[in-house]
Amino acid sequence: MHALSKSFGDVHALRDLDLDVRPGEIFGFLGPNGAGKTTTIRLLLGLLRPTAVAAWILGFNAHTQGPRARRAVSCVPSEDALYDFMSVAAYLETVAPPGPSVQRRRAGLLERLDLDPDRRIKALSQGNRRKVALVAGLQADTPVYLLDEPTAALDPLIQQEFNRTMRDYRAEGRTVFMSTHVLSEAEALCDRVGILRAGSLVAVESVAELKRARVRRLVVRFVHPAPPDAAFRDARVARRNAHATRSRSRSQGPSTRRSRRSRSSTSRT
């Protein structure tokens, strides 16, 4: 993606997004709701027209060469967009892209995610509907996968299975671009993350760097008057809101670097 931008009227959903996702990596796209994650994925899928420049998937322009670009891509949208009147198997067959290995991959995914293909979709729980959407997207044999908040509504066991599946895909050399607003999920699965805020990419870093630079918020309650500012600087406190008997602080660095200067304190990280 190079200087990718998208506006809806006066609203800038995405501004000058420059991002390269490397082949064979799991890239996490982190950001709060409304940051522009889904907009980015829809631009990559050619569902939206970019306001400026464009995005390329394996050399194909996602907008002007949409069908060719999408031949290399499989997608799991954030919404569970399903045909309720179908069985799971019929739906998966309906949305399956062409390819010789699709049926074998589908069978493997159904088993891994513990999903019964004979059930009617309208009878499924929210979690099982999510599984159907996952299998529909992951059954394709493509080099690139675009996943929009894929694990929402999944129980922890299935999430673990999903993570294992994604690691298998990475081991096969496939590229996964995954949006999420759950930091722990990105930490557990991704090689690198991009952090999106209000339509702008504010950082791209490896998960190791992300953990090191993690910001912690501490609430420290002092029984006696708070220590001088120099003491907070020593403890790598980035910002401090001083109060007579209460100090809110934001510190940067590993969790072992917590300030021990309070004699009696409550803390929150």
Added chain:
Amino acid sequence: MTRRLFWLTLRTRRTAILAFSAVMGLCALAVIGLWPTTKALNFAAYLEGLPPAVRALFLGDAFGNVEVERSAFFQYLGVEYATWAPMVMAYFGVWFGAGIVTRDFDRRTLLVLLALPVGRLRYLSARGAAVVVAAALVAAFTIVAFGVALSIWGGGEPRTLGDVALLHVQLWLFTLASGGLGALCGALLLEPGRAYGVAAALLAAMFLLSLVTRVIAGVEGLGYVSFFTYWRPAAQLVLGAFLWRDALVLIGVALVLFAAALAVFRRRDIAA
């Protein structure tokens, strides 16, 4: 993939296709079944007593060209088919046409389908082909019902099933034009309720326009923008004349409207 989309469209609308076929078939049975009663009421005399403009509305040119006594049955059918048949089929066309994009948009499956390696041209072509086939199925079922009813209640009348079939070809083309209008409204508005509403309102306006322009002198030219102007069943039923010009206009309108729907749809953001 295109073929799969085509069958998916027919499959998701199969109940509606059956329902509309049943409605059209029952209407055909009811209209023809009522003929013996209507004949007893001297329908021919009733037609002769109508003001010329209203008579023209129902029968077009057909009334004045043949002897009333011989063709009263087909004039009766022409009057009936001039009103309810295009109403039902226009609604079917608008509903089906508008739904080819809006229903998937509404249930979010449009995201899934367009994320597949299918261009929007192929997507809309597959859906549009399903409209063509669905309208043909409804028309074919109506022909069968019509034939059954004719064999029961229309004995001895001179016209053949060939005229009935050609009449329904015209009705099919009329439905496709309505479907094109629905498809364009769907591509422009994306939301099903709004698309159905606007397309239906436009068709209602066309129907009123066709009435007004036939009754009020001096505004006849305006009637050409109405689809209903090109639906004149009496010509086929009474005179046995297939109106090629009307058929070509309806085909052209359908093609232009589907092409316009495609042009709009290709540029649309699928955002919601």
